[in-house]
Amino acid sequence: MNAVSDIIIVGGGIIGLALALELRAHGANVTVLCRDFKEAAAHAAAGMLAPQAEAIPPGAMLDLCLGSRSLYPEWIEKLETITGIGTGYWRCGILAPVYVRLTSPEAPPLPSKEGTWLDKDGIAQFQPGLNSEVIGGWWYPEDAQVDNRALVQALWAAALQLGVNVREGVAVESIEQQHQKITGVSTSLGVLSSEHYVLATGAWSNQLLPVPVYPKKGQMLSVQVPSHQTQLPLQRVLFGEEIYIVPRQDGRIVLGATKEEVGFTPDNTPYGIQKLLAAAIRLYPELQHFPIQEFWWGFRPTTPDEMPILGSSAYDNLTFATGHYRNGILLAPITAKLVADWIWQQKSHPLLSYFHYSRFAGI
Ligand code: GLY
DSSP states (O other): OEEEEEEEEEOOSHHHHHHHHHHHHTTOOEEEEESOGGGSHHHHSOOEEOTTTTTOOTTHHHHHHHHHHHHHHHHHHHHHHHHOOOOOOBOOOEEEEESSOSSOTTSOOSOOTTOEEEEHHHHHHHSTTOOTTOOEEEEETTOEEOOHHHHHHHHHHHHHHTTOEEEETOOEEEEEEETTEEEEEEETTEEEEEEEEEEOOGGGGGGTSOOOOEEEEEEEEEEEOOTTOOSOSOOSEEEETTEEEEEOTTSEEEEEOOOBOOTTOOSOOHHHHHHHHHHHHHHSGGGGGSOEEEEEEEEEEEOTTSOOEEEEOSSTTEEEEEOOGGGHHHHHHHHHHHHHHHHHHOOOOGGGGGGOGGGGTTO
């Protein structure tokens, strides 16, 4: 058996890499095993940092998401300084336009989540070009975005630069256990062992251990602001009904995403793309003329309550960091911090208890 380091992280997506960096900063020797970097959900995301626009209800999940959003500026600055790679982090705010009132005509639609309500005229001035059926919308100035693809490249580069042992193309076939201890991971390179293990394999987690994490497919596409337009027509994310429109500063506009329970069925479908385009064009009609750039899809790691599984497991030396569903990009910094503190210093942040795997006992 090969003892490769103090900690083996199974999974080289955004959570595995962010955690590896945090553990490395504590002084740990860390190995990340990554089957296929391109497969990670983080590549497929839109990069919204949107605890408010996503209308996450008050409670531990919202606290975790807000906490992570507030870690972002410093986390990004460190990463960009280490690697010299720009991540497109942009505190552009998110606008959530509304078509119909959900409550009485006098009251603004719910929920507010401390956003600012803009009426029809207000929103039209704030963001020209919206569909005339939009009756107003919520403005969340603190929600933001990051270019998720650039971010994972930066994390990967930082991990290599800081001495994380990143093994790309290494598939973990099984996790070896004796009593309540993990003794090694069986891989395409043979059995590898360490003191501690982390399961950060996202949508694929229950192929290795019986955790209730399953894939929810999201189809996406991007268009490009036509080259003759010298100014970006969208300066903030639009979070609409059945659609989000995420403008990047380089003129790319990301549209997402479907939510499909089709297992790991790959590919874009006419139905999925048609739904996205119809919703996007309805919300921002000018978009129908923009050149299409790309189509893609990914698999979100979903749990029954749509909250991640973090912290200790039934094994003395294995920790979970998986199941982030729609919020993996947003939750990367706080997951890395809380889980690293738990593994390296046995410091259990009070929030961690809400994300323990045992909440699914009996499922
Ligand atoms: N975070 C948005 C999505 O998963 O579609």
